[in-house]
Amino acid sequence: MSVTVRIPTILRTYTGGKAEVGAEGATLGDVIADLEKNHTGIAARVLDDQGKLRRFVNVYVNDDDVRFEQGLDTATPDGVGVSIIPAVAGG
Numbered sequence: 001m002s003v004t005v006r007i008p009t010i011l012r013t014y015t016g017g018k019a020e021v022g023a024e025g026a027t028l029g030d031v032i033a034d035l036e037k038n039h040t041g042i043a044a045r046v047l048d049d050q051g052k053l054r055r056f057v058n059v060y061v062n063d064d065d066v067r068f069e070q071g072l073d074t075a076t077p078d079g080v081g082v083s084i085i086p087a088v089a090g091g
Helices: 009-015 030-038 041-045
Strands: 002-006 020-024 056-059 081-086
Touching: 009 041, 009 081, 020 030, 020 041, 030 041, 041 056
Parallel strands: 002 081
Antiparallel strands: 002 020, 056 081
């Protein structure tokens, strides 16, 4: 499945400065693997050492937070948008 992934500013060094890139995959895990294949290094910023989503990185498929869906197994049908949003803390 072909999806559009919105890349946050902090990760754009991996995408040559692009704010959006295309990726393929039937699930979010597949999409991240495809991103890594085409933009080496990005998966390590999104996934932890166990291959799970990092605690302070939020990922949405369309408007749905994947933490409340099926996580990396969340379906990514053709044409959906995936957003990677790092958490921001401040005080």
